[in-house]
Amino acid sequence: MALKQIVAAAILDSLEQPTKLLSARRTAPEAMAGLWEFPGGKLEPGEGCREAVHREILEELGVKVRLGSEVFGPLEQGWALNEHAAMRVWFAEITDGTPQALEDHDLLEWVDLDAPALESLAWIPADLPIVHAVLADVEAGATR
Numbered sequence: 235m236a237l238k239q240i241v242a243a244a245i246l247d248s249l250e251q252p253t254k255l256l257s258a259r260r261t262a263p264e265a266m267a268g269l270w271e272f273p274g275g276k277l278e279p280g281e282g283c284r285e286a287v288h289r290e291i292l293e294e295l296g297v298k299v300r301l302g303s304e305v306f307g308p309l310e311q312g313w314a315l316n317e318h319a320a321m322r323v324w325f326a327e328i329t330d331g332t333p334q335a336l337e338d339h340d341l342l343e344w345v346d347l348d349a350p351a352l353e354s355l356a357w358i359p360a361d362l363p364i365v366h367a368v369l370a371d372v373e374a375g376a377t378r
């Protein structure tokens with residue numbers, strides 16, 4: 235059976251010359267409150283994955299983005315989050331607006347794109363391999 239599809243954005247300060255990643259701290263559910271993640275959410279029926287990223291980012295952060303490359307995971311559906319869900323993630327850059335924690339988050343932080351800085355945040359455990367893939371793709375210049 236297909237996994238539930240989640241989509242998210244690895245928002246960089248610049249797709250061309252990235253130095254920071256926008257990380258978001260969740261407020262719910264209780265088990266995940268206080269943990270950091272890539273802003274995003276569930277695909278709605280009939281929606282394309284990229285379309286869903288734009289919608290979720292506008293709802294949660296109030297900004298428009300342009301998408302760069304996908305941060306490819308091992309599955310066709312991206313990265314396994316648990317036995318029921320997988321997440322596809324795209325690099326993105328803000329084109330309009332200043333991000334605010336409007337929904338689902340209580341704190342946003344621009345974090346330096348290096349392992350010690352990113353690893354100092356308490357990520358949702360399933361996101362850690364994605365964080366490392368983000369760093370590897372940035373290092374390889376594969377963000378757009």
Ligand SMILES: Nc1nc2c([nH]c(=O)n2[C@H]2C[C@H](O)[C@@H](COP(=O)(O)OP(=O)(O)OP(=O)(O)O)O2)c(=O)[nH]1
Nearest residue numbers: 240242271272273274275276315319338358360361
């Ligand atoms: N957005 C997001 N969700 C993640 C990440 N890592 C991770 O395990 N998840 C899980 C948490 C949730 O169980 C699920 C995403 O659901 P969500 O609650 O963010 O989705 P949504 O905004 O559409 O939710 P809803 O309020 O409509 O129910 O994926 C991540 O980095 N970003």
